[in-house]
Amino acid sequence: MSVQQPINDSHRRTLDPIATPERLLLGPGPSNAHPTVLQAMARMPIGHLDPLYVELMGEVQELLRYTWQTDNRLTIPMSGTGSAAMEATLANTIEPGDKVLVAIKGYFGLRLADMAGRYRADVVTIERPWGQAFSLEEIEQALETHRPAIFAIVHAETSTGICQPMDGIGDLCRKYDCLLLLDTVTSLGAVPLYLDDWKVDLAYSCSQKGLSCPPGLGPFSMGPRAEAKMMGRSGKVPNWYLDVTLLNQYWGSDRVYHHTAPVNMNFGMREALRLLAEEGLEASWNRHRSNAEYLWAGLEGLGLDMHAPEHLRLPTLTTVRIPEGVNGKAFTQHLLNEHGIEVGGGLGALAGKVWRVGLMGYNSQRANVDRLLNLIETELPAFRGSAPVAAAV
Ligand SMILES: Cc1ncc(COP(=O)(O)O)c(C=O)c1O
Missing domain, CATH: 3.40.640.10 (Type I PLP-dependent aspartate aminotransferase-like (Major domain))
Structure with a gap:
């Protein structure tokens, strides 16, 4: 019989039960589950x-x-x-x-x-x-x-x-x-x-x-x-x-x-x-399309530019150009920390140039679009001038 050894007790092992905050996931995925x-x-x-x-x-x-x-x-x-x-x-x-x-x-x-x-x-x-x-x-x-x-x-x-x-x-x-x-x-x-x-x-x-x-x-x-x-x-x-x-x-x-x-x-x-x-496949496709169009119109109404040409735009994922002078990461961190909303940053060739806004599955809802547009309208102005112009190019 093997002798019982003293256990290694050097690792942290007392934690509170998990308590994740409410998040609205409007990034490239995952999206909120139903x-x-x-x-x-x-x-x-x-x-x-x-x-x-x-x-x-x-x-x-x-x-x-x-x-x-x-x-x-x-x-x-x-x-x-x-x-x-x-x-x-x-x-x-x-x-x-x-x-x-x-x-x-x-x-x-x-x-x-x-x-x-x-x-x-x-x-x-x-x-x-x-x-x-x-x-x-x-x-x-x-x-x-x-x-x-x-x-x-x-x-x-x-x-x-x-x-x-x-x-x-x-x-x-x-x-x-x-x-x-x-x-x-x-x-x-x-x-x-x-x-x-x-x-x-x-x-x-x-x-x-x-x-x-x-x-x-x-x-x-x-x-x-x-x-x-x-x-x-x-x-x-x-x-x-x-x-x-x-x-x-x-x-x-x-x-x-x-x-x-x-x-x-x-x-x-x-x-x-x-x-x-x-819901029906076609109804789901139509819902994604109409909420995405609503988002695009709202963003353009706020003076933001879309990266993808309209005829090729994906309803599930919108790439929005980060305006010149705005520190894009600081703004998405603000949305997450202060409002519990996740929006993605750019990947690869688009890193630092775009935000990625997802409206997928359960999250493709008009109320979510309104919430995001409101925050962009009221809180983005404070971030203008937060990045040197060269970084935004
Ligand atoms: C187009 C595309 N392909 C593949 C993947 C990889 O999927 P996963 O991250 O679930 O492994 C992703 C993830 O976002 C994706 O967007």
Whole structure:
């Protein structure tokens, strides 16, 4: 028998119970979760192979298919955040040496290229400045030149507030015989999105934006062409946790244990998707659009400039140029500390140049827009002249 040792008592171990303040999350995500989603998540867990849970899994899959407008059999919520689902699309389909063409027009295109390289793809890229979208001609030219196995692009670029027009891209990918992989993290549930009509072969999203759920699940969908590529691999999927051939034994008809599903996250996902279906997909899209237009008009009325051209603007995420002379970070810190409102700063090429205002899922409400516009009107003037002019350029 081993002798009991004196325990190491040098780490802090007395804390008060958690008490997070009220926050209104109007940044790039997470967004506030719907109250009944939180109630669903607070239920006692049940077993991840309990017949009741197995039934819930099927319900979540059907609701996800509705939300994405797809009949894809392999539609599941990955355990993990949007990046896990992003990685799953790549890990399952890339074989070493496959050419992957990534369209980069912001931060998340860069992440896709980085991940594809880690699975030993031959990564080639096309780029647009942060705040623009790709034209069909540019995409066709790149497909013709590179003849990739996979073309990856972000639908809703959270770093720039740009929504990529999708008309014709799926047909081009069929013409050049490559898979179309689409990032829908900031569009699912909130922006018109039709996976099957757009001929998207692989897609992923997150729980914490348009779906009004906390972060923790990454919806994933794989169409028949991508499935055929995965099944034709010469070796195993090089990521055990995200291997869809294994995961499908749990999510498909066999219900074989793979990993212990985060059951309470899936309770929340079921409730979030149920609420969305109750509202109706088109009603949700329209709500996001009209609240975003209301925000844009209000901001412009206060003399602020939008970064994204109106025809490409995302309803879920607005990039607003920080006015010259304003210390953008000081103002967002003020909003958070004094008013409990989170607004995001710029990422990468837009760092220090824009604020990012999110109106996603439960938070896409006119009252939230009014609250923010009021604060900008009354409290931003005090921040004018808070930054040297050069820093604002
Ligand atoms: C467009 C886009 N793709 C991918 C991700 C990664 O998702 P997550 O942070 O949930 O891992 C994000 C996160 O905000 C995103 O906005």
